[in-house]
Amino acid sequence: MHEASLVQGLLNVALTAVDEHNASSPQKKATRIQEIVCDLGLIACVEPQTLTGCFELFAEGTLARGATLTLRTAPLDCECTACGHVFSLTRRHFVCPRCGAGELHFNGGHGLTLMSVHVECEE
Numbered sequence: 001m002h003e004a005s006l007v008q009g010l011l012n013v014a015l016t017a018v019d020e021h022n023a024s025s026p027q028k029k030a031t032r033i034q035e036i037v038c039d040l041g042l043i044a045c046v047e048p049q050t051l052t053g054c055f056e057l058f059a060e061g062t063l064a065r066g067a068t069l070t071l072r073t074a075p076l077d078c079e080c081t082a083c084g085h086v087f088s089l090t091r092r093h094f095v096c097p098r099c100g101a102g103e104l105h106f107n108g109g110h111g112l113t114l115m116s117v118h119v120e121c122e123e
């Protein structure tokens with residue numbers, strides 16, 4: 001399943017980031033991941049609900065257990081192939097705002113990008 005590998009990769013990056021943080025600041029270790037914030041590409045072929053479901057499953061038994069996976073929609077850079085207008089889309093409405101053409105060239109928009117990890121530290 002596509003979503004499963006995305007989530008596994010995401011979780012690995014987040015857990016590695018926490019490990020590195022703990023190695024560099026042993027006096028203020030992160031004990032738990034509270035929230036992971038990601039940008040999801042506008043034309044990524046994944047279901048947000050499937051992503052969060054996979055996340056809960058994979059997070060079990062790790063520092064991310066019970067953490068919230070927050071998915072934001074990343075604005076998608078695109079260019080109208082009819083009039084050359086460059087703009088960014090924030091919703092799935094694939095029409096040029098200037099000339100109304102539906103022929104757009106997308107720049108990215110497929111991925112799932114880790115933006116930030118919020119952790120709880122021991123006192």
Ligand SMILES: [Zn+2]
Nearest residue numbers: 080083096099
């Ligand atoms: Zn146009």
